[in-house]
Amino acid sequence: MRNLINFLIQYSVLILFLILEVVSIGLIVNNQEYQKSVFLSSSNSAVASMYEVSNSVVEFFKLKAANETLSEENTRLKNEVMRLRNQASAFKPEKKDSIRFHIPPEMEYNFISAKVINSSTNKLQNYITLNKGLRDGIKVDMGVISDLGVVGIVKTVSDKFAVVIPILNDKIKVNCKFTKSNYSGPLQWTGVDYRYASLNDIARHVTFSVGDSLVTSGFTNTFPEGIPVGRIENFKINEGDAYYNIKVKLAVDFRTLSHVKVINYKNYREQRYLEQVATEK
Amino acid sequence: MLRVIQNILLFFVLVLIQVLVLNNIQFLGFVNPYIYILFILSLPARTPRWFVLVLGFVLGLSIDTFSNTLGMHTAATVLIAYARSFIIKLFTSIDEGNNPIPSFHSFGVGAYVKYALVMVILHHSALFFLESFSFSNFWLVFFKIILSSAITMLIILGLKSFNRR
Numbered sequence: 001m002r003n004l005i006n007f008l009i010q011y012s013v014l015i016l017f018l019i020l021e022v023v024s025i026g027l028i029v030n031n032q033e034y035q036k037s038v039f040l041s042s043s044n045s046a047v048a049s050m051y052e053v054s055n056s057v058v059e060f061f062k063l064k065a066a067n068e069t070l071s072e073e074n075t076r077l078k079n080e081v082m083r084l085r086n087q088a089s090a091f092k093p094e095k096k097d098s099i100r101f102h103i104p105p106e107m108e109y110n111f112i113s114a115k116v117i118n119s120s121t122n123k124l125q126n127y128i129t130l131n132k133g134l135r136d137g138i139k140v141d142m143g144v145i146s147d148l149g150v151v152g153i154v155k156t157v158s159d160k161f162a163v164v165i166p167i168l169n170d171k172i173k174v175n176c177k178f179t180k181s182n183y184s185g186p187l188q189w190t191g192v193d194y195r196y197a198s199l200n201d202i203a204r205h206v207t208f209s210v211g212d213s214l215v216t217s218g219f220t221n222t223f224p225e226g227i228p229v230g231r232i233e234n235f236k237i238n239e240g241d242a243y244y245n246i247k248v249k250l251a252v253d254f255r256t257l258s259h260v261k262v263i264n265y266k267n268y269r270e271q272r273y274l275e276q277v278a279t280e281k
Numbered sequence: 282m283l284r285v286i287q288n289i290l291l292f293f294v295l296v297l298i299q300v301l302v303l304n305n306i307q308f309l310g311f312v313n314p315y316i317y318i319l320f321i322l323s324l325p326a327r328t329p330r331w332f333v334l335v336l337g338f339v340l341g342l343s344i345d346t347f348s349n350t351l352g353m354h355t356a357a358t359v360l361i362a363y364a365r366s367f368i369i370k371l372f373t374s375i376d377e378g379n380n381p382i383p384s385f386h387s388f389g390v391g392a393y394v395k396y397a398l399v400m401v402i403l404h405h406s407a408l409f410f411l412e413s414f415s416f417s418n419f420w421l422v423f424f425k426i427i428l429s430s431a432i433t434m435l436i437i438l439g440l441k442s443f444n445r446r
Contacts (some may be wrong), residue, residue, distance in 0.1 A: 013330045017363040020338045024359060027345075027352030028411060047347055054301050120304065120348070122313050122411055163349070169361045191413075194420065 003195060039150045048117065048161045055117040062258045070259075075148045109224055111261040112137055114144075114162070121168055121194035123255045128164040130260065143263040149228040149251030150174060150216060151260050162262075167229075168194055168254055176229045176255065177217040178208055184217040185271060187229060187248060194254050198234060199246040206244070210234055212247060221265065221271050284382075288324070292340065295320050300347035312425065314432040315354075317344055318404050319440065320352030321362055321395060326373075326387075327380040330366050350412070354423050357407035372396050384441060397437055398430075405430045 002092050010014070016038040021252040114129070122139040132138055134157050144164050152166035168189050176199070177184035185201040199214065212232045218225025228251045267273075306313060307403040321337055341355030348354070368382070369375070372392045381387035388396060413422050431435045 012362075013334065014332050017359065020334055020358055020359045024341065024352045025357035027355065028414075029352075058305075094351070109420065123350070123351075129349075281320050 003227040007274070011032060016133055020261060036177055036237070048069060048131075048158075051129065052131060055115075059115075059258060062256060065256055066258050069147045070225050072088060078199060108266055110264050110266070113259065113261050115259055116257050117161075119254065119257060123190045124170055126168040127155075127168055128166050128256075128257070128260075130162045130262070131160070132262070133157050133160045133162050135159055137264060138262050140264070141268075143222040144260050144262045145223070145227055146252050146257060147231070148253070150176075150223060151252055151254075151257065153222055154262065164260075167250060167252075174229065175217045175219050176214045178206075179213050180217055181206060181208065183208075184219065187214070188214060191234070195250060197230065197248050197250055199232075200243065202244045204237065204242055204244070208232060208235075224265070284325070288320075292320055292324065294345055295338070295387050296347075298431045299344060305347055309393055312428045312432060313406070314429060314436055315405065316377045316433055316436050316440075317428070317435075318358060318361060318400065319437055321358065321365065323331055323382055323384075324365075324438070325382050326369055330363075330424045333362045333365060334359060335411060351407055354412055360407050362404060365400065368399050393441070394438065397441075401433050401437070402430050405433070435443050 085178065112132060114130040114132040116128055117131050118127075120126045128144075128151070130138070138154060138157050140154055140157055140166075142154045144154060144166075150167065153172060154162050154163045154170070155165045156163045167174055167187065170189055170191055173186040173188045176187050177182055182204045183202065185199055187197050187199050189197045202208075214229040216223040216225060216227045216229060230248040230250040233247045233249040235244050237244045247256050295317045297302035299315065302314060303314055317340060320340055321333065324336070335357055337358040338355060344354040344358075345351050372395050373388050375381065383393060385393050409422045410416075410428050411427075420422065
């Protein structure tokens with residue numbers, strides 16, 4: 001017994017060291033289940049409100065670029081409205097529809113705009129914090145886009161804030177397709193450069209060329225079809241490979257990202273439920 | 282007493298600088314200096330070892346909380362907190378009863394640079410390998426470690442040469 005106590009006293013520092021290391025490794029591993037750690041992350045409201053203050057200073061310098069993209073989008077949307085209005089007047093129905101109890105397909109999606117208050121581009125697993133949360137209608141698994149293209153997927157939500165996993169995180173893959181051929185494959189970040197990602201599983205027989213644009217495939221219920229993801233920068237294929245090695249230039253510049261839109265897909269739960277039932281049986 | 286207050290202040294200042302300024306520096310796309318470990322480096326040489334460990338744990342946890350990397354900085358900082366006393370013993374010979382703050386003056390320039398370099402490289406290696414959690418992209422991680430360590434060292438030595446005491 002005395003030996004044991006002596007041993008413990010002699011190695012107390014080493015034991016403390018090992019305990020602390022085990023705790024921190026445990027934290028890293030448990031962090032996979034991200035929901036558990038909302039408290040110790042930047043969606044914790046104390047930390048997030050500090051970032052909000054610091055961001056209000058930094059945001060000032062991004063105003064010009066943000067203004068430009070906004071006005072560009074504005075004109076584009078106005079044109080679109082005009083075009084649709086013309087179209088709609090051509091197709092005016094003669095009498096009113098009977099009762100509509102479903103959400104019409106053209107209103108399945110609406111957007112919640114949010115501001116980026118913290119983000120990184122230099123790690124293997126990057127995250128983005130937004131200044132909107134549950135009370136603004138954001139839920140886990142919603143897609144996030146900017147005016148330029150796909151940003152990522154909402155991972156955790158607290159009352160006022162949300163954390164997004166962007167494409168710049170090797171934990172997620174976004175399914176996208178060629179606008180020309182409709183052939184689809186998963187897009188994943190390589191962890192090196194924030195401007196580029198790689199597109200996998202494109203088989204040898206598919207034809208495409210440098211500069212072709214990629215959009216979301218719409219096979220998942222997070223993103224609707226046709227949101228820009230990026231363009232083919234270059235590609236190569238070795239003699240024995242079945243799949244291409246494709247480098248994609250991302251549409252979104254994650255360094256200057258400041259305003260984003262969260263996609264609210266109104267039939268999400270119904271579709272999810274139906275798919276779950278189908279796979280269970 | 283003055284020393285304690287100084288150290289508490291240093292803790293908060295370093296954490297704030299790290300999360301608000303340095304985490305936004307992305308030299309060459311992915312190189313990021315981590316100077317918050319200067320706090321562990323600057324604790325008095327004979328601080329009780331268990332206390333250094335606890336401080337390292339708290340420091341790492343605060344950085345992790347801000348950068349959404351739960352556990353990574355904590356593990357790396359606890360590791361250098363443990364290794365600290367051995368590294369000090371390796372490079373310097375401090376008299377009994379003396380308890381100097383590590384600096385160019387108390388350690389000598391050569392010994393301090395060696396001490397800081399070993400600590401920084403140890404910390405960065407642990408951090409970047411924990412981040413990738415595999416050896417699959419070894420050379421990318423290796424490259425990151427070397428570059429980030431160099432920049433962290435530059436900043437630490439620069440700061441230290443300002444308050445030469």
